[in-house]
Amino acid sequence: MTLKRTLAICALLVSAVVPAADGAAQVVRSGPSSCKAVALTFDMCPVREGAGYDAPLIDMLMARRIPATFFLSGRWIVKHEAEVKALLTVPFFEVGTHGQVHAHLPALDADHQRAEISRPVLTLQKRYGYRGLLFRPPYGEYDDTAVEIARALGLQFILWSAVSGDPDPRLSPERMLEDLRARVRGGSIVVFHANGKGLHTRAVVEDLSQELLNKGLRPVTVTELLGRCNASADHDPTASNR
Numbered sequence: 001m002t003l004k005r006t007l008a009i010c011a012l013l014v015s016a017v018v019p020a021a022d023g024a025a026q027v028v029r030s031g032p033s034s035c036k037a038v039a040l041t042f043d044m045c046p047v048r049e050g051a052g053y054d055a056p057l058i059d060m061l062m063a064r065r066i067p068a069t070f071f072l073s074g075r076w077i078v079k080h081e082a083e084v085k086a087l088l089t090v091p092f093f094e095v096g097t098h099g100q101v102h103a104h105l106p107a108l109d110a111d112h113q114r115a116e117i118s119r120p121v122l123t124l125q126k127r128y129g130y131r132g133l134l135f136r137p138p139y140g141e142y143d144d145t146a147v148e149i150a151r152a153l154g155l156q157f158i159l160w161s162a163v164s165g166d167p168d169p170r171l172s173p174e175r176m177l178e179d180l181r182a183r184v185r186g187g188s189i190v191v192f193h194a195n196g197k198g199l200h201t202r203a204v205v206e207d208l209s210q211e212l213l214n215k216g217l218r219p220v221t222v223t224e225l226l227g228r229c230n231a232s233a234d235h236d237p238t239a240s241n242r
């Protein structure tokens with residue numbers, strides 16, 4: 001094999017493992033503050049009891065055509081086949097992953113972290129033919145190893161800049177909205193739950209999304225937020241990643 005050909009193959013391999021999107025090695029908490037958009041995100045952490053699926057919330061997002069990004073844990077995916085399919089068919093929804101068993105990543109060695117991060121990604125790929133490109137660590141906990149593993153897997157590491165606190169049953173919808181109004185601005189990534197743990201999630205998201213629109217801030221998916229508002233991104237944010 002000639003040196004030229006070897007180099008060409010090496011370049012090909014490198015481009016295959018290095019994701020196209022900029023900033024994949026970084027931990028993303030928000031888009032640029034100049035961005036006139038906000039990403040509403042919903043974690044599907046595993047649940048021991050209940051349906052684990054906030055159907056009224058999802059139905060409202062669909063009826064009002066509100067773009068949303070969902071982070072699915074592997075345990076949740078296994079129990080919600082029909083719901084996974086339903087989420088994947090909505091063109092203004094985006095799906096990422098949220099670990100296999102919702103483990104505390106920094107407590108695991110590299111091999112176990114890799115398994116925790118990659119298993120739901122592989123499940124989505126094998127069973128649903130969907131390539132999830134976003135990863136949110138369970139509890140928002142991570143270390144350098146986790147960031148490096150996600151990067152090597154071609155995943156963007158997504159946290160948040162505003163917490164709704166929606167799983168807390170003591171928080172009234174009014175209080176949640178008040179806090180979110182103070183924190184959410186252009187470029188924000190807001191975290192909610194769609195696994196049925198948020199008693200008031202639907203009401204809060206419905207009101208918040210309307211208020212954001214009134215302020216000229218459009219709800220968008222995370223990929224749109226990072227693509228549309230990040231001039232250095234070299235990928236097409238509107239391209240389907242299916």
Ligand SMILES: [Zn+2]
Pocket residue numbers: 043044045098102138139
């Ligand atoms: Zn979670």
